[in-house]
Amino acid sequence: MLIGVIADDFTGGSDIANTLAKGVAPEGGLRTAQFCGVPDSPAPDGLEAGVVSLKSRSCPVDEAVADSLKALDWLLAQGCEQIVFKYCSTFDSTDAGNIGPVAEALATALDQRGVAVCPAFPATGRTVYQGHLFVFDRLLSESGMQNHPLTPMTDPDLRRVLSRQTRASVGVVPFSTVAQGAQAIRAAMVDDFCILDAVSDADLLTLGAALEGRALVTGGSGIALGLPRNFIRAGQASGGQVPFTPVQGFEAILAGSCSGATRGQVEHHARNHPTLAIDVPAVMAGSVTAQTLVDFITNHAGHAPLAYSSGSPDEVAALQTRYGRAAVAAKLDGLFADTARQLVAQGVKRLVVAGGETSGAVAQAVSAALGVDAMQIGPEIDPGVPVLSLKGGVTLALKSGNFGSTDFFAKALALMEGTA
Numbered sequence: 001m002l003i004g005v006i007a008d009d010f011t012g013g014s015d016i017a018n019t020l021a022k023g024v025a026p027e028g029g030l031r032t033a034q035f036c037g038v039p040d041s042p043a044p045d046g047l048e049a050g051v052v053s054l055k056s057r058s059c060p061v062d063e064a065v066a067d068s069l070k071a072l073d074w075l076l077a078q079g080c081e082q083i084v085f086k087y088c089s090t091f092d093s094t095d096a097g098n099i100g101p102v103a104e105a106l107a108t109a110l111d112q113r114g115v116a117v118c119p120a121f122p123a124t125g126r127t128v129y130q131g132h133l134f135v136f137d138r139l140l141s142e143s144g145m146q147n148h149p150l151t152p153m154t155d156p157d158l159r160r161v162l163s164r165q166t167r168a169s170v171g172v173v174p175f176s177t178v179a180q181g182a183q184a185i186r187a188a189m190v191d192d193f194c195i196l197d198a199v200s201d202a203d204l205l206t207l208g209a210a211l212e213g214r215a216l217v218t219g220g221s222g223i224a225l226g227l228p229r230n231f232i233r234a235g236q237a238s239g240g241q242v243p244f245t246p247v248q249g250f251e252a253i254l255a256g257s258c259s260g261a262t263r264g265q266v267e268h269h270a271r272n273h274p275t276l277a278i279d280v281p282a283v284m285a286g287s288v289t290a291q292t293l294v295d296f297i298t299n300h301a302g303h304a305p306l307a308y309s310s311g312s313p314d315e316v317a318a319l320q321t322r323y324g325r326a327a328v329a330a331k332l333d334g335l336f337a338d339t340a341r342q343l344v345a346q347g348v349k350r351l352v353v354a355g356g357e358t359s360g361a362v363a364q365a366v367s368a369a370l371g372v373d374a375m376q377i378g379p380e381i382d383p384g385v386p387v388l389s390l391k392g393g394v395t396l397a398l399k400s401g402n403f404g405s406t407d408f409f410a411k412a413l414a415l416m417e418g419t420a
C-alpha cells in the first residue's frame, strides 16, 4: 500500500476511499479498499490504498488518539508512504477535540511539521477561503451545522477552531498563495499546522502536487483528489479497480442522521415507500427494539423500506435534554447495529445507511456478522458516496448526513442491483 487513510468515521472513510479509487483523468485512481476498524491481519495483496475507518470523531479524546495511532502502525506495516487523516468536510469537532489532538499525535509519531489541514470538498459545496469554512454560500456556523446533535459547529474560522484544540502553531496559506502554485504553497507551510485555502477541484489538484512526498496530510476527502496521480506518475502505482458485480436481494434503509439533507431524503422517500418513524422515547423505554425494525423491514421487503430516527433540531434538543445526549446516541446506535446484525442473519443483500455514527455502528455489525473487514469500492452513487461490496454478495452504502440528492435512497438501491 502507498496511501493509508485514518478516517474518523465510516461515511468519511467511504467518501475518501471513493476519491482515491476514482482519482482524476488521465491517470485514474488507486486500487483501494475500506476497512472496518484496524484489521488484525495483513491487507489483501495488490492494494495501493487502504482506508481504516474508525469511530473516533465523537468518542473521548484519549480513545481517539489511541485508535488513530494503532491505525497508523497497521498502515505503516502495510508499507504506506503517505498517511492521510480524514475528518469531516464540515470539520466536525469540539473544543476538546478530536481533530487537533489526533492530528498532533500523528504529526509527533511521524515527526512532521507544516502539516496540511484542508476540509474543502467543492463538489459538495465545502470551500475554504482565508481560513474560513463555507458550506455553499453560507459560513459553516450558519449552514445548519451549528445544530449538529454531537458536534455543533458555531465558529467558521478554522484557525481559531483548531487553535482551541491544540497547543501547536496554526497558520493559514491563503488563496492568493495557493493560486501561485505548488512551490509557493510549500514555501508558505511554515506553521505546525497549515490551513490551506481551496475553492475548486483545480485548487485541490494544485495542493495535491504541493503535498507530494509529505508523510502526513489531513483533511476532507477533497485533499486526496490530487494524491493518487503523484504515485501513478512516479510509476509506483498502476491503478484500476476490481469490477463491481451488482447484487439482487432483500433491502433496507436505516437513517440515524438528523441533518437537513437526510431529513429531506427521508421525506422524499416516504412519499412512495413504506417508512417507519422510530419512536425514540419508546426506544429509550425498551418497547421499540431491533425486532420492531426487522419486522417492519421484512414485511415490506422488495419495496425499499426505510426506518429512521432523524428528527428536527428542536426534537433532537428536547430528547437530549430529557435523556442526555450520549445516552440517546448510544441507544440509537445500538438499535441500528442490532437491526443490521439481524438483517444479515436473514440474508439482507442491499443496505443503505445515513449518518456517520449510524453507519459506523451498522458497518461494524455487518462486517462482524459476515466475518470480513475489507470492503471493495464500487460505483459512485452521488459525490462522496460509493457502493461498497462485501464478501457474501452484500452491498452497503454509507451516506454522510449531508450528502446525496433528494432521491438518494432509491437511487442507491437501484445502483446496487444494477438497475440505475
Ligand SMILES: Nc1ncnc2c1ncn2[C@@H]1O[C@H](COP(=O)(O)OP(=O)(O)OP(=O)(O)O)[C@@H](O)[C@H]1O
Pocket: 009, 011, 148, 149, 150, 256, 257, 258, 259, 262, 280, 309, 310, 311, 315, 316, 317, 319, 320, 328, 329, 330, 332, 333, 354, 355, 356, 357, 358, 359, 399, 400, 401, 402
Ligand atoms: N431523534 C434523535 N434525537 C437525538 N439524537 C438522535 C436522533 N436520531 C439520531 N440521533 C443521534 O444523532 C447522531 C447523528 O449522527 P450521525 O453521525 O449518524 O449523523 P450525521 O452527523 O448527520 O452524519 P455525518 O456524521 O455523516 O455528518 C447519532 O449519534 C444518532 O444516534
Ligand SMILES: O=C(O)[C@@H](O)C(=O)CO
Pocket: 009, 011, 012, 013, 015, 016, 087, 088, 089, 090, 121, 220, 221, 355, 356, 384, 400, 401
Ligand atoms: O467529509 C465529509 O463531509 C464526510 O465524508 C463525512 O465525514 C461526514 O461524516
